[in-house]
Amino acid sequence: MQRVFTGMLSSHDRRNGGIVLAMLVALIILVASAWSRGTEYDEDYSVFIAAGGPRPAWPATVFTPVEVQHVFSGHSTMQSIAEDLRRTDVHPPLYFWTVAAWRGVFGTSLFETRLFSVLCSLGALVGVAVLARLSGVPPVAAVLLTVGCYGFAYTGSIARGFALAQLCVIWGAVMVLRASLVVSALPRRSSSAPAMIGLALAAGLVLGLASFTNYLAAFGGAGALCWLLLTQWRRVAVWLAAGIGFCAVLPLDLYFFIAQRSSRTGQFPPFHLVPSLVRLGKYSAANIFGGLPLYAGHLGGILLGGILVLAMFALLLLIALRWSRIGTGRARLLLAMTAVATPVGLLLLGFVFNNTPIELRYVAFATPFLALLLAGSLASLPGRAGYAVLAAVLCIQAAALLGMMTRPETMQPQAQTARSAARLERAGALVLVPYGNDGVGVLAAFVREAPPSMHMLVVGPGADPAVLRHRVGNASRVILVMLGLDGDSKATLPQMEHAFEGVSCWTQGPTGFDTIAFDRAPSC
Numbered sequence: 001m002q003r004v005f006t007g008m009l010s011s012h013d014r015r016n017g018g019i020v021l022a023m024l025v026a027l028i029i030l031v032a033s034a035w036s037r038g039t040e041y042d043e044d045y046s047v048f049i050a051a052g053g054p055r056p057a058w059p060a061t062v063f064t065p066v067e068v069q070h071v072f073s074g075h076s077t078m079q080s081i082a083e084d085l086r087r088t089d090v091h092p093p094l095y096f097w098t099v100a101a102w103r104g105v106f107g108t109s110l111f112e113t114r115l116f117s118v119l120c121s122l123g124a125l126v127g128v129a130v131l132a133r134l135s136g137v138p139p140v141a142a143v144l145l146t147v148g149c150y151g152f153a154y155t156g157s158i159a160r161g162f163a164l165a166q167l168c169v170i171w172g173a174v175m176v177l178r179a180s181l182v183v184s185a186l187p188r189r190s191s192s193a194p195a196m197i198g199l200a201l202a203a204g205l206v207l208g209l210a211s212f213t214n215y216l217a218a219f220g221g222a223g224a225l226c227w228l229l230l231t232q233w234r235r236v237a238v239w240l241a242a243g244i245g246f247c248a249v250l251p252l253d254l255y256f257f258i259a260q261r262s263s264r265t266g267q268f269p270p271f272h273l274v275p276s277l278v279r280l281g282k283y284s285a286a287n288i289f290g291g292l293p294l295y296a297g298h299l300g301g302i303l304l305g306g307i308l309v310l311a312m313f314a315l316l317l318l319i320a321l322r323w324s325r326i327g328t329g330r331a332r333l334l335l336a337m338t339a340v341a342t343p344v345g346l347l348l349l350g351f352v353f354n355n356t357p358i359e360l361r362y363v364a365f366a367t368p369f370l371a372l373l374l375a376g377s378l379a380s381l382p383g384r385a386g387y388a389v390l391a392a393v394l395c396i397q398a399a400a401l402l403g404m405m406t407r408p409e410t411m412q413p414q415a416q417t418a419r420s421a422a423r424l425e426r427a428g429a430l431v432l433v434p435y436g437n438d439g440v441g442v443l444a445a446f447v448r449e450a451p452p453s454m455h456m457l458v459v460g461p462g463a464d465p466a467v468l469r470h471r472v473g474n475a476s477r478v479i480l481v482m483l484g485l486d487g488d489s490k491a492t493l494p495q496m497e498h499a500f501e502g503v504s505c506w507t508q509g510p511t512g513f514d515t516i517a518f519d520r521a522p523s524c
Contacts, residue, residue, distance in 0.1 A: 018140035019129055026125050026147040027118075029401055033157035034114035036405040038415025041485060043159040044072075044444035045089065047113060050100035052076030054084045058439055058458050062430065062473075066452040071444075073108040076100055086259040093256065094213040095161030110448065113159040120163035121147075121156030127170035128368050134177050135335060136328035137376040141390060145371035148397030150404060151287030151364030152371075162361055165217035168210035169338075170368055173224045175203035176242065177334055180232055200228070200238045204245025212249050215257065216346070216357070220365050221246060223341025227334045268355035276356050280343055283363045285312040288370070290400025294409035308396075315393070319377045326376035335376075339369035413483065413514055414442070418449035420512030421479050428476035429517075431456040432468075432496055434489040442489045446481060461488045465499035469506075477509065480516045 048054045051074035059068070076084070081096045102116040128146050132139040146152055155162035179199040207221030225246055229239045285308050293305035319326070326332045342365045350356050374393075378386040404410050421431050431450070435458050436442030443458060450456065457471060472478050478500060484490035497516070500506045505524035509517035 019143065022129075022140045022143040022147075023122065023125060026143065027122060029147055029153055030118040030121050030157045031115075033153055033401070033405055034118055035111055037157070038411050039110060039445040039448045040158055040160075041412055041414075041441040041445060043110065043113075044440050044448065046096065046099060046159045046161075047072055047108075047110070048440060048444070049081055049084055049089065049096045050076055050103055050113075051108070052080055052084075054088045055438055055440065056444070058435070058443065060458070062455050062457050064453055064455055065447050065450050068447060072110075072448065075104055082256075086256055090260045091161065091256075092212045092215060092253055094209060095164050098164065099159070099161075110159060114157055117155075117159060117163035118157055120167045121152070124156070124163065124167040124170045124368065127167070127174050128372065131170065131174050131177065131335075132372055132375065134174065134181065135331035135372065135376070137326070137331075137335075137372050138379050141375035141378065142372045144394060145375055145390075145397075146368045148394055148401065149288050149364070149367040149371060150290030150397070150400045151283075151360055152367045153401055154404060155361050155364045160361075161213045162364065165210045165213040166365060166368070168206050168213060169217055169220040169224075169365060172203050172207035172210060172221055173334065173338055173369075175199055175206060176224045176228050177331060179203060179238060179242075180228060180330070197237050197241045201241040201245040204242035205248060206245075207242075208246040208249030211253055215253060216342070216349075216362050217365055218253075219341045219345030220338050220369075222345070223338040224334065226341075227330075227337045231330050231333070268350075268357050271350040271354050271356050273351075276347060276350055276358060279356065279358045280347065280363070281309060281312075283358060283360045284343065284366075285309045286360055287363050287367050288312055288315075289396055291403055291407070291410040292396070292400055295403060295407060311396075315374055318389075319373045322377040322380045325380035326373060332373070332376065335369045335372050339366045339373065342366040412445070412485070414445035415449040417481055417483055417514040418446055418451075418454075420515045421481060422451050422454065424477075424479050424510060424512055424515055424517045425451075425454065426477060428474070429455065429479060430472050430475035430477070431479045431481060432459050432472070433457070433481045434483060434492040434496070435460040436483075436489040436492075437486045442483050442485050446483065459492055459496055461492050463492065463495050463499070465495060465503075468496070468499040469503070476520050478506075478518050480518070482514045482516060 045054070048056060048071070051072060053071055053074060056068070056071040078093075078097050081100060082093050085091060085093050085096065099113060099116050103113055106112050106115065125143050125147060128142050129139040132142040152166070156166070179196050182196050204225065207224060210221050211218035225239070225242055228242055232238050282305075285305075289308045289311065292308065293301035295301075296304045323332065327335070343363060346358050346362060350358065378390050380386070381389070408416050425431070431454055433443055433446050433456050439458075447456070459468065480496045480500070482493050484493050500518040501508065505521050506518045507521065509519045511517065
């Protein structure tokens with residue numbers, strides 16, 4: 001065991017295959033997460049954009065999931081994807097273009113779609129290892145701490161664009177650091193300088209492409225470019241080339257952002273500084289240590305959550321105290337600036353636009369750089385202290401990742417609700433599902449998780465109870481799916497209950513997770 005941890009905290013671990021082993025562990029974690037987690041609210045937005053039908057026309061009559069599988073398996077074009085995003089979404093197109101091509105080659109199931117994110121995450125971890133070597137940080141520890149972060153593993157295994165954006169940010173940082181290190185070692189008029197200028201231009205372009213995948217990834221790219229300007233301000237051609245590469249993508253961002261700017265208004269609560277800082281601290285700790293407090297009950301969860309927040313601040317304090325011993329040269333400053341760029345950027349964005357865009361998946365952009373700093377600080381500790389802290393952190397992260405794959409508290413409820421509705425089914429049963437805001441986040445996720453033969457009916461906002469009773473026809477049992485995940489679905493649930501509760505011919509039957517059954521009297 002001592003040899004294992006020595007390899008993790010050693011910069012000379014190539015000979016013992018430590019990186020290969022770490023990448024194998026990462027592959028297992030990411031694939032297991034992609035396989036085990038239920039459908040997320042947002043994932044079918046990705047699927048439907050790539051499939052060419054961003055807002056499916058669901059049947060107005062009774063249907064089964066097998067009858068609507070075509071809405072999940074279509075294929076779109078780059079032009080149609082761009083037009084659909086400008087009209088119906090709030091994201092730039094790079095991820096959707098690439099995942100549409102991926103689905104055309106490897107298949108259209110949700111797991112196959114998620115595997116593209118897994119591939120991007122593995123590529124990002126290779127970038128973490130390269131960045132660690134360039135920075136003088138132990139690569140094995142950096143890779144394990146990164147994939148152990150709940151936020152990285154979660155965003156790296158779902159069908160959204162976070163993993164591709166993360167890949168671009170990390171490799172952009174690698175290229176920025178590489179260009180800076182080589183240029184610093186060259187004479188001012190070296191013949192190799194044009195090549196380094198080209199590398200800086202490419203680095204800026206890759207960082208810009210991160211924002212063309214997810215707008216908020218621009219903060220990490222901006223942090224890396226600010227570091228290059230700060231450390232190479234005398235090399236005007238180098239930092240100017242990187243800035244030009246980055247800015248070349250911004251007009252493309254604006255082309256989509258301007259068309260989308262009024263979409264999903266009210267998505268985030270208004271901005272208040274103190275609650276935003278608390279929220280940022282909470283999600284920063286969750287990015288590292290996951291959802292462990294969710295399993296401990298109310299009081300236990302508060303206590304455990306407080307302990308983990310303190311543990312996070314202790315790790316930040318460790319990084320600060322061992323700052324001068326982390327890595328080599330200016331590289332540690334690059335890691336720090338790129339790590340803090342995202343949380344600072346989210347706070348500034350919230351202040352300017354009076355909202356609070358602080359969520360675990362956005363804060364996750366900072367986790368690889370924080371993991372690199374932590375790996376470097378642990379390697380600098382004397383004796384076996386670094387091994388002990390590393391072992392403790394990895395154990396906590398392993399428990400959190402196991403919970404991410406198995407515990408319903410860390411997952412959205414659609415899959416568990418579908419299983420509950422299936423248990424309440426019997427011959428002649430009909431499942432009523434709320435349409436939600438747009439028929440995607442609530443309804444599509446439930447349909448995907450439901451048994452292929454389940455008979456269901458969509459209930460839209462403002463449904464009249466008498467009309468709803470008429471629509472169920474001769475069903476002997478109706479099962480109400482009580483998924484209130486957005487404004488319209490929450491408003492629909494009381495209408496669904498009112499249609500059957502206390503009504504003659506109908507009596508309440510068994511209940512389950514987010515499900516209520518009503519049985520028709522035999523005489524009716």
